[in-house]
Amino acid sequence: MRDQAPPQGAQAALRAIRLLKLFTAEAPELQLAELSYLSGLNKTTTHRLLKALLSEELLDRNPGTSAYRLGPGMMALGVQALSSNDLRLRARPLLKRLADETGETATLEVPIDDTMLILDEVTGRHFVGASGNVGTRWPIHATSTGKALIAFEQRGPERLNATLLSLTPRTITEIEVLEKQLGDIRRRGFAETVDELEDGFSGVGAVVRGGMGEVLGALSICGPTQRMSENRRAQLGAALCNAATRLQPRY
Amino acid sequence: MRDQAPPQGAQAALRAIRLLKLFTAEAPELQLAELSYLSGLNKTTTHRLLKALLSEELLDRNPGTSAYRLGPGMMALGVQALSSNDLRLRARPLLKRLADETGETATLEVPIDDTMLILDEVTGRHFVGASGNVGTRWPIHATSTGKALIAFEQRGPERLNATLLSLTPRTITEIEVLEKQLGDIRRRGFAETVDELEDGFSGVGAVVRGGMGEVLGALSICGPTQRMSENRRAQLGAALCNAATRLQPRY
DNA sequence: AATCTTCGGTTCATTATATGGAACAGTAAT
DNA sequence: ATTACTGTTCCATATAATGAACCGAAGATT
Numbered sequence: 001m002r003d004q005a006p007p008q009g010a011q012a013a014l015r016a017i018r019l020l021k022l023f024t025a026e027a028p029e030l031q032l033a034e035l036s037y038l039s040g041l042n043k044t045t046t047h048r049l050l051k052a053l054l055s056e057e058l059l060d061r062n063p064g065t066s067a068y069r070l071g072p073g074m075m076a077l078g079v080q081a082l083s084s085n086d087l088r089l090r091a092r093p094l095l096k097r098l099a100d101e102t103g104e105t106a107t108l109e110v111p112i113d114d115t116m117l118i119l120d121e122v123t124g125r126h127f128v129g130a131s132g133n134v135g136t137r138w139p140i141h142a143t144s145t146g147k148a149l150i151a152f153e154q155r156g157p158e159r160l161n162a163t164l165l166s167l168t169p170r171t172i173t174e175i176e177v178l179e180k181q182l183g184d185i186r187r188r189g190f191a192e193t194v195d196e197l198e199d200g201f202s203g204v205g206a207v208v209r210g211g212m213g214e215v216l217g218a219l220s221i222c223g224p225t226q227r228m229s230e231n232r233r234a235q236l237g238a239a240l241c242n243a244a245t246r247l248q249p250r251y
Numbered sequence: 252m253r254d255q256a257p258p259q260g261a262q263a264a265l266r267a268i269r270l271l272k273l274f275t276a277e278a279p280e281l282q283l284a285e286l287s288y289l290s291g292l293n294k295t296t297t298h299r300l301l302k303a304l305l306s307e308e309l310l311d312r313n314p315g316t317s318a319y320r321l322g323p324g325m326m327a328l329g330v331q332a333l334s335s336n337d338l339r340l341r342a343r344p345l346l347k348r349l350a351d352e353t354g355e356t357a358t359l360e361v362p363i364d365d366t367m368l369i370l371d372e373v374t375g376r377h378f379v380g381a382s383g384n385v386g387t388r389w390p391i392h393a394t395s396t397g398k399a400l401i402a403f404e405q406r407g408p409e410r411l412n413a414t415l416l417s418l419t420p421r422t423i424t425e426i427e428v429l430e431k432q433l434g435d436i437r438r439r440g441f442a443e444t445v446d447e448l449e450d451g452f453s454g455v456g457a458v459v460r461g462g463m464g465e466v467l468g469a470l471s472i473c474g475p476t477q478r479m480s481e482n483r484r485a486q487l488g489a490a491l492c493n494a495a496t497r498l499q500p501r502y
Numbered sequence: 503a504a505t506c507t508t509c510g511g512t513t514c515a516t517t518a519t520a521t522g523g524a525a526c527a528g529t530a531a532t
Numbered sequence: 533a534t535t536a537c538t539g540t541t542c543c544a545t546a547t548a549a550t551g552a553a554c555c556g557a558a559g560a561t562t
Contacts (some may be wrong), residue, residue, distance in 0.1 A: 010303035011519065012549065013267035017307045020328055028335035042551045047511065056268045057363060063463050066510080070332035075370065076363045077271055078329010079386035081321035084279035101273035112323045113310060119326065135330035183530055214314050262548060263520065283539060293522045298540070447544080 009067055015041060016049045020058065020070070025136060029067040042051030053081070087216055087247075088120050094243045095122040095219070102221055102236060109145045109205075110217035111153075112137065114161045116146045119217070126223065138197060139164070141178060142171050145218035147191035149183045152207045153215045170195045190237035202228040206240040211249040219244055255439045266292060271309065271321070276387060280318040338459070338467055338498075339371050345494045346470070350375040353472055353487060358491035359458075360396045362404075363388065365412045367397045370468070377474065384467045389417070389448060392429060393422050395456030396469035397440035402433045403458045421446045441488035446476055453479040457491040462500040470495055 022038050030038070036046040048069060053059040057073030082088055091108045098106040099122040106124070109116040115137035137160045140146030141164045150157055151207060157175055172178050185191045190206040197203075203222025207215050221236045228236075272355040273281060273289050281289075287297040299462030301319060333339055342359045350355040357375070360367040366388035391397030392415045401408055408426055415424045423429050426486075436442045441457040443491040448454075454473025461467050472487045 010263055010267065012263040013300055013303045014262055014307065016261065016264035016267065017304075017309060021307075021324075023328075023331060023335070025331065025334070028331075035507080043510090044512080044551055045549075048261050048549080049264055051511095052264045052268070056265065056272075058268060063461070070328065070335055072361050072363050072368065073272075074328055074332035075336065075361070076368050076388070077274075077325055078387075079368070079370070080274060080279075080333055081329055083276070083386045084321055084324065092350065093255065110323050110326070110427050112327045117323065117327050117330070119330075135327075135334045137327070172390035210314070212314050245316070245389050284537085294539090295522055295541090296520075299520080 010045075012049070015039065015045070016053060019046065019049055020053065020074070023070050027162070029062055029069045030066065031065075031067045035068065082119075091120060091208070091247055092122075094247060095120060098122070098219070098221055098239060098243055099124040102239065104221050104223040104227070104236070107145075107220045107222070108208075108217060108225070109143070109220065111149055111159070113138065114140050114151070114159060115141055116143050116218070124223070126227070139167070141165075142167050142193065142197045143220070144191045144193040144203040144222070145207075145220045146191065146205070147178070147181065147203040148185060148207045148218050149215060150178070151185035151191060157182075167194055167197055168199050172196060183224075188237065189241045192233050192237070194228065200225050202233070204233050204237045205241055206237065206244045208244045209248045253434070263300065266290065266296070267304060270297065270300055271325070274319075274321050274340065280313055280317075280320045282318045286319065286465065309408065317425075333370075342371060342470070342498055343373075345498060346371060346373040349373070349470070349472055349490060349494055355472050355474040355478070355487070356469045358473070359459075359468060360394070360471065362391065362397070362400055362410070365391050365410060367394050367400070367469070369392055375474070377478070390418070392416075393418050393444065393448045394471070395442045395444045395454040396458075396471045397456070398429070398432065398444065398464060399436060399456040399458045399469050401429070402436040402442060408433075418448055419446055419450050423447060439488065440492045443484050443488070445479065451476050454485070455484050455488045455491055457488065457495045459495045459498045470498075499501070 019035055019039055022035060032043065032047060032050065035050065036043045039046060050059060054061070057071045058077075059068050059074070060071035061068055088108060095106040095108060103122060103126045104124040105117050105121050108120040109118050111117070117137050118135065120172070138146070140149065142161055150159065153159070157179060160175065164171070164175065164178075166173050181191070190204050192202070192204050194202045201222065202225040203220050205218045205220040207218045210216050219240055222238055270286055270290055273286060283294065283298060283301065286301065287294045289334070290297060301310065309328075310319050310321045310325070311322035312319055339359060346357040346359060353375060354377045355375040357373050358369050359371040360369050362368070368388045369386065389397070391400065392411055401410065401486070404410070408430055411426065415422070415426065415429075417424050432442070441455050443453070443455050445453045452473065453476040454471050456469045458466050458469045466477040470491055472491055
């Protein structure tokens with residue numbers, strides 16, 4: 001995770017943040033030794049940073065196991081971040097409508113590092129399976145929203161990691177293959193994934209933009225591959241683009 | 252905001268966190284000079300810390316105004332914190348039920364510093380006014396949930412700041428007055444506020460506990476004072492206590 | 503019951519790291 | 533052209549962060 005340039009002069013702050021980011025859905029509770037190992041920091045350093053994070057309530061401890069976990073301060077900041085970003089509020093009714101009209105699941109996602117974070121989700125009436133994915137993150141290159149983002153964002157493919165993780169036999173693992181799709185995506189206005197994220201699972205995605213035309217995130221509609229014929233995907237893509245442009249504030 | 256003991260050895264990390272906490276509902280976007288002034292830090296130091304926070308995407312910048320604001324990384328961590336704390340998920344159906352049965356608004360709140368943070372909210376059918384308060388914070392001493400917390404938590408009144416802010420003519424501003432109520436609250440199992448937070452607004456609150464009996468937060472039911480007779484409050488309080496005990500995991 | 507491990511946590515001399523004054527650089531308004 | 537704001541970078545200084553070694557307690561293993 002050695003990101004781009006090493007910003008200097010705030011090492012301790014960066015390390016503290018990296019520690020926070022070690023808490024994932026798979027490992028919501030960690031203990032000192034694990035944190036130290038995962039971060040590569042000395043135990044003492046880790047402990048000192050943890051103490052600071054505890055004092056600010058960004059972390060707290062499970063009173064039973066004494067393991068560290070994200071705390072109430074983190075929730076407060078997160079809720080603050082979510083509500084000050086009005087995208088989510090404005091997108092809600094559109095997601096609802098998309099889900100109602102198509103029967104599939106609609107999501108709002110934003111990019112974080114090289115993943116797409118599911119910010120909000122409305123499940124359709126065909127209720128295939130997984131719902132309640134808010135908060136989970138998927139690799140950019142394997143999602144329809146991520147591909148749309150790569151196609152329309154300034155940074156483009158450079159956002160991607162060198163190695164593209166393979167999640168299914170159909171996941172795109174060569175950056176050149178992805179680049180060939182970008183033209184199509186730009187022309188049509190939306191991206192598709194078929195069995196690339198998970199077998200039997202397909203979706204379409206389109207970017208949403210802010211008032212200055214900057215890319216903020218993306219919307220998607222997704223469901224089981226058997227319901228996602230090429231025609232249907234085109235149709236869903238059109239509905240998605242429509243919703244996405246409605247979401248853009250105009251001046 | 253010079254909290255308790257000054258934890259040593261992680262100054263930079265603490266300062267970075269303090270900077271993050273300056274972003275509130277009232278001031279969701281701030282610029283360098285404001286952050287520097289509010290935090291009391293040198294402009295250079297502020298800038299360096301901000302750069303680090305930007306690089307980790309805990310902050311980003313409004314492309315129009317170039318002001319700083321909480322970023323996608325913060326949302327990711329927040330969502331993570333919210334979902335790893337399963338209290339919110341477990342409380343949801345109970346809130347729904349309370350709101351349905353009473354017609355009033357039910358909330359789940361957790362303590363942060365000397366405030367109560369509204370984590371979740373279900374508005375009842377009498378839809379008085381303010382809904383969508385998730386993420387806002389109220390002073391502990393002026394809320395029913397906060398008073399319940401003080402009564403049942405180990406720390407007790409020491410959690411409170413020296414000066415109790417007055418929000419209405421009926422807000423409790425003397426710590427001794429509050430302490431006199433604690434016995435009643437403990438005996439009945441729930442706390443009440445009548446016009447103490449806002450004129451014409453009343454509520455009852457009860458703590459929720461974790462598997463080890465530790466206090467995690469509180470539930471409330473609240474609405475306009477005219478619907479909140481003493482009898483009704485007692486009745487709502489009973490329903491609340493019932494819900495709160497259901498929420499406690501048993502082993 | 504004695505020994506070994508493995509936890510979280512602490513101490514302290516060393517030096518790498520963060521600090522902040524000053525100076526710079528873009529914009530916008532005057 | 534001047535002033536008054538922004539956000540930036542530089543760099544000598546000393547302060548604040550570092551990590552090897554150390555503690556003490558709680559389980560395992562013998």
